[in-house]
Amino acid sequence: MKPHPGGRNPKEPAADARKFIVMPVTIYDVAREAGVSLATVSRVINNSPYVKESTRRRVQETMERLGYEPNLVASALMTKRTRLLALLVPDISNPFFAEVAWGVEDAAAAQNYNCVICNVGDDTRKQAAYVSVLRRKGIDGIIFATAAHDDRLVLSLGKGRYPITLMARDVPSAEVNRVLTDDQKGAFLAAEHLLRLGHRRLVMISEPARIHSSIERQRGFAAALQQAGLTPAVIEADGSDIQAGLRASQALLAMHPRPTAVFCANDMLAIGVLQAAAAAGVRVPAELSVVGFDGTPLAQIASPPLTTVVQPMREMGRVAVQLLIESLQNGGTPRRVVLEPHLHVGASTGPAPA
Amino acid sequence: MKPHPGGRNPKEPAADARKFIVMPVTIYDVAREAGVSLATVSRVINNSPYVKESTRRRVQETMERLGYEPNLVASALMTKRTRLLALLVPDISNPFFAEVAWGVEDAAAAQNYNCVICNVGDDTRKQAAYVSVLRRKGIDGIIFATAAHDDRLVLSLGKGRYPITLMARDVPSAEVNRVLTDDQKGAFLAAEHLLRLGHRRLVMISEPARIHSSIERQRGFAAALQQAGLTPAVIEADGSDIQAGLRASQALLAMHPRPTAVFCANDMLAIGVLQAAAAAGVRVPAELSVVGFDGTPLAQIASPPLTTVVQPMREMGRVAVQLLIESLQNGGTPRRVVLEPHLHVGASTGPAPA
DNA sequence: CTGTTAGCGCATTCAT
DNA sequence: ATGAATGCGCTAACAG
Numbered sequence: 170m171k172p173h174p175g176g177r178n179p180k181e182p183a184a185d186a187r188k189f190i191v192m193p194v195t196i197y198d199v200a201r202e203a204g205v206s207l208a209t210v211s212r213v214i215n216n217s218p219y220v221k222e223s224t225r226r227r228v229q230e231t232m233e234r235l236g237y238e239p240n241l242v243a244s245a246l247m248t249k250r251t252r253l254l255a256l257l258v259p260d261i262s263n264p265f266f267a268e269v270a271w272g273v274e275d276a277a278a279a280q281n282y283n284c285v286i287c288n289v290g291d292d293t294r295k296q297a298a299y300v301s302v303l304r305r306k307g308i309d310g311i312i313f314a315t316a317a318h319d320d321r322l323v324l325s326l327g328k329g330r331y332p333i334t335l336m337a338r339d340v341p342s343a344e345v346n347r348v349l350t351d352d353q354k355g356a357f358l359a360a361e362h363l364l365r366l367g368h369r370r371l372v373m374i375s376e377p378a379r380i381h382s383s384i385e386r387q388r389g390f391a392a393a394l395q396q397a398g399l400t401p402a403v404i405e406a407d408g409s410d411i412q413a414g415l416r417a418s419q420a421l422l423a424m425h426p427r428p429t430a431v432f433c434a435n436d437m438l439a440i441g442v443l444q445a446a447a448a449a450g451v452r453v454p455a456e457l458s459v460v461g462f463d464g465t466p467l468a469q470i471a472s473p474p475l476t477t478v479v480q481p482m483r484e485m486g487r488v489a490v491q492l493l494i495e496s497l498q499n500g501g502t503p504r505r506v507v508l509e510p511h512l513h514v515g516a517s518t519g520p521a522p523a
Numbered sequence: 524m525k526p527h528p529g530g531r532n533p534k535e536p537a538a539d540a541r542k543f544i545v546m547p548v549t550i551y552d553v554a555r556e557a558g559v560s561l562a563t564v565s566r567v568i569n570n571s572p573y574v575k576e577s578t579r580r581r582v583q584e585t586m587e588r589l590g591y592e593p594n595l596v597a598s599a600l601m602t603k604r605t606r607l608l609a610l611l612v613p614d615i616s617n618p619f620f621a622e623v624a625w626g627v628e629d630a631a632a633a634q635n636y637n638c639v640i641c642n643v644g645d646d647t648r649k650q651a652a653y654v655s656v657l658r659r660k661g662i663d664g665i666i667f668a669t670a671a672h673d674d675r676l677v678l679s680l681g682k683g684r685y686p687i688t689l690m691a692r693d694v695p696s697a698e699v700n701r702v703l704t705d706d707q708k709g710a711f712l713a714a715e716h717l718l719r720l721g722h723r724r725l726v727m728i729s730e731p732a733r734i735h736s737s738i739e740r741q742r743g744f745a746a747a748l749q750q751a752g753l754t755p756a757v758i759e760a761d762g763s764d765i766q767a768g769l770r771a772s773q774a775l776l777a778m779h780p781r782p783t784a785v786f787c788a789n790d791m792l793a794i795g796v797l798q799a800a801a802a803a804g805v806r807v808p809a810e811l812s813v814v815g816f817d818g819t820p821l822a823q824i825a826s827p828p829l830t831t832v833v834q835p836m837r838e839m840g841r842v843a844v845q846l847l848i849e850s851l852q853n854g855g856t857p858r859r860v861v862l863e864p865h866l867h868v869g870a871s872t873g874p875a876p877a
Numbered sequence: 878c879t880g881t882t883a884g885c886g887c888a889t890t891c892a893t
Numbered sequence: 894a895t896g897a898a899t900g901c902g903c904t905a906a907c908a909g
Contacts, residue, residue: 195902206880211904219878241659242599243902246885251660261624261640262820267616274642278649283656285639286615288628295632302637305595306605411820440824466616466765470794472826549886560896565888573894597886600901 194237203231214239245307254284254493255308256336256486257299259315260410261288263437264465265482266314269336272486273312280494282309289315291408297322304331310493316340318381332496334489337480339381346492348485348506352382355478355510356389359432359460362476362512364397367521368430368458372402374417374442376409376434383434386462390432402428406438414441422449429457429521436461436468439475443517454519464513473516481508548591557585568593599661608638608847609662610690610840611653613669614764615642617791618819619836620668623690626840627666634848636663643669651676658685664847670694672735686850688843691834693735700846700857702839706736709832709864710743713786713814716830716866718751721875722784722812726756728771728796730763730788737788740816744786756782760792768795776803783811783875790815790822793829797871808873818867827870835862 200210205228212220213228220228231237245251256273258266270286277284287303289296296315300322303311310332316323320340326333327343334346356373363371373390376383391401406417414437421431422445433439439461443453451457453473461468464479488506496503554564559582566574567582574582585591599605610627612620624640631638641657643650650669654676657665664686670677674694680687681697688700710727717725727744730737745755760771768791775785776799787793793815797807805811807827815822818833842860850857 197902207903208881208905209879212879215904221878224878238655238659240600240902241656242596242661243885244904245596245660246594246600246887246902247904249885253656253660255639261615262618262621264616264618267621270615270642283641283653285609285641287637287639288624299637301592302595302607305592306599306607307596411824444824467821467824470765470798470821470824470826472824551886561887562889562897563895566895569888575894578894594886597901598888600886600903601888603901 194235195240196237198235199228199231199237202235203228249307250309250497251307252282253308254282254310254312254490255303256284256286256312257289257296257315258286259289259291261286263410263435264467265337265435265463265480268465268482269314269486269489272483273490274486275483276487276490280490282490282494284490293317293322300326310334310497312336312489312493314338316343316381317379318384319379332493332500334493334496336489337382337485339385341381344503346489346496346503346505348488348492348508349382350480350485350508350510352385352510353389353392355462355480355512356386356432357393358510358512359462359476359478360390360393362514362518363430363432363458363460364393366430366458366518369399369521370426370428371399371430371432372404372421372424372428373432374404374406374414374421374434374438376406376438378405380409386434406434409435410437411441411444414438415445416441418442418445422446422451427451427457430460430518431457432460432462434462436463436465436471436475436477439477439517440467440471443471443473443475453517456522458518458521460518468513468515471515471517476515476518477513478510479513480510484508548589549594550591552589553582553585553591556589557582603661604663604851605661606636607662608636608664608666608844609657610638610640610666611643611650611669612640613643613645615640617764617789618821619691619789619817619834622819622836623668623840623843626837627844628840629837630841630844634844636844636848638844647671647676654680664688664851666690666843666847668692670697670735671733672738673733686847686854688847688850690843691736691839693739695735698857700843700850700859702842702846702860702862703736704834704839704862704864706739706864707743707746709816709834709866710740710786711747712864712866713816713830713832714744714747716868716872717784717786717812717814718747720784720812720872723753723875724780724782725753725784725786726758726775726778726782727786728758728760728768728775728788728792730760730792732759734763740788760788763789764791765795765798768792769799770795772796772799776800776805781805781811784814784872785811786814786816788816790817790819790825790829790831793831793871794821794825797825797827797829807871810876812872812875814872822867822869825869825871830869830872831867832864833867834864838862 196210200207287299312334314336316335316338323340323343327345394401404420406413461475461477464477468475468477550564554561641653666688668690670689670692677694681699748755758771758774760767815829815831818831822829822831
């Protein structure tokens with residue numbers, strides 16, 4: 170057996186060892202100790218069937234004795250895969266993404282993948298930087314929960330150059346995996362609920378128009394209103410969080426006559442409306458009915474508990490992983506999965522005031 | 524110039540190229556195209572000063588033209604560093620960790636590091652598996668927001684074998700970086716506030732005892748009560764989330780005489796109490812005052828808005844990164860930083876009922 | 878079933 | 894200021 174090219178001495182650690190030597194024991198050490206070749210150790214590590222049971226046992230024993238841990242960096246350099254997935258979210262404080270993350274994490278673990286979450290904010294450049302690092306770090310694939318309507322980054326990755334899945338936010342012209350809920354239908358359900366309660370002055374507070382799902386929700390809302398012979402009114406918030414909801418509420422509460430019902434493109438915005446209404450002394454739902462979207466745990470904490478369109482968040486996470494791993498393994502045509510939303514009626518909606 | 528050992532042909536992609544070729548352009552291609560050696564390209568990439576300006580420019584131009592992106596896996600194999608940090612959290616749905624994550628992310632970015640978040644739950648085995656993968660993947664260091672009181676994993680890493688920082692949760696016997704808030708003081712502030720309001724029947728709902736910070740908070744609570752001549756009572760919740768708070772509330776609301784004030788070890792538990800009280804028709808704060816801990820955004824959403832002990836969450840994240848990077852670079856003695864909490868008085872506390 | 882031989886893409890001596 | 898040579902730790906043919 171040829172000695173390790175590095176010609177490294179027997180394992181007495183050098184006196185000048187750097188402070189943090191992460192993984193001193195290599196496959197060579199194991200091979201030498203166990204009296205086998207590199208290849209055999211590698212086979213044991215990778216569960217190759219072509220190893221005699223007794224050999225396998227001996228090698229495994231040696232690995233344990235030496236405290237050997239395979240270096241995934243070296244492995245990745247050869248194999249080009251890391252069994253690591255990344256989930257990109259715009260705002261980790263939004264519980265919608267937390268729920269999605271649980272689903273992703275679950276499904277990834279079930280398939281023996283690990284998953285890391287990256288909080289990239291709304292900053293396009295930061296997002297691009299993360300994607301670059303993740304790719305170059307050998308992350309096998311990325312789940313984007315952050316795509317804008319015409320996201321150039323996603324488009325550039327979409328031509329089969331790197332496996333990705335879009336989550337809950339679409340980029341219509343990209344040929345990539347996506348998992349969405351039927352946003353139009355969800356919004357339609359919300360509007361329908363309010364119309365049935367007798368509301369005639371309805372407003373929608375949408376997210377910024379660059380987010381595709383928000384556009385879809387506007388469509389669904391508009392469709393329901395037009396079907397009822399009403400003209401849809403939309404206030405576009407300048408963000409997606411509670412603060413944005415508070416700001417958008419200024420316009421809402423200033424309208425004359427004041428709307429009796431508002432449909433918000435997500436739960437965070439809706440909570441902003443609830444807070445603004447409370448601050449202005451507007452009673453919910455007596456004077457103002459509020460509907461959210463997402464069905465996050467926050468909706469139940471809110472006061473009053475929100476009526477909201479529920480997305481199957483964890484399920485979406487699971488499906489996203491499924492699609493991504495399929496791409497990873499087959500590289501086939503991207504799939505598009507649309508899940509069904511449903512309406513959860515809380516205490517934030519009631520009959521239109523007389 | 525010796526050709527690339529791989530003897531790879533000029534860059535016409537092979538017809539049988541695998542579906543996802545992540546990074547076809549290598550440093551060899553750049554070197555050949557620019558008419559320089561590997562080493563020079565490497566120097567340009569790493570901003571070595573020993574490159575003539577004109578050469579640097581030419582190489583950079585070539586890199587751009589070819590769309591070259593340095594392979595961090597290969598680089599990491601040599602350098603043993605990735606400029607990647609990981610933040611381990613037990614429950615990404617708890618907004619406390621979301622806030623911390625923002626701080627971590629900020630500070631990391633400022634130092635030109637990237638940060639990934641891993642949601643490892645309460646599962647010790649899962650956590651260990653993640654740590655193993657992260658280390659072996661070459662992650663430079665880990666911030667643990669998950670350590671239990673006697674966390675063996677942390678202890679095993681703590682002997683200077685791998686750079687870590689503990690966040691908001693201590694492992695007293697581990698010699699590692701930590702950033703905490705003064706939990707005893709925070710709890711003391713909460714109890715003091717309630718005592719001043721005239722409450723005499725106070726109960727604390729704590730997290731499971733294996734969490735060190737929860738023990739500290741119990742201490743602070745007990746100290747305040749004893750100082751007032753009262754005997755502290757503690758209900759230990761079986762978790763840290765809203766559901767656990769709801770369950771713990773059963774015991775709380777069943778006590779005779781019923782306590783008039785409750786201090787919860789975190790905001791999630793407190794929200795669980797608020798919900799249980801609402802369901803039982805117990806008015807807050809008229810019949811029951813509730814104090815939380817953390818100062819998450821949730822506290823303000825709650826109804827009524829929570830009185831809570833505020834931890835400087837983002838700052839904690841920033842400090843955690845700072846300590847970690849210091850360890851990375853100097854490998855010196857671990858530091859311990861304790862930050863000050865303060866009390867935010869919301870609407871969930873009021874005078875003790877007559 | 879096992880060993881030998883080549884690199885994966887890059888950083889890093891040592892020359893020059 | 895630049896180039897040639899070497900190997901980081903591992904997997905992947907290809908022999909045997």
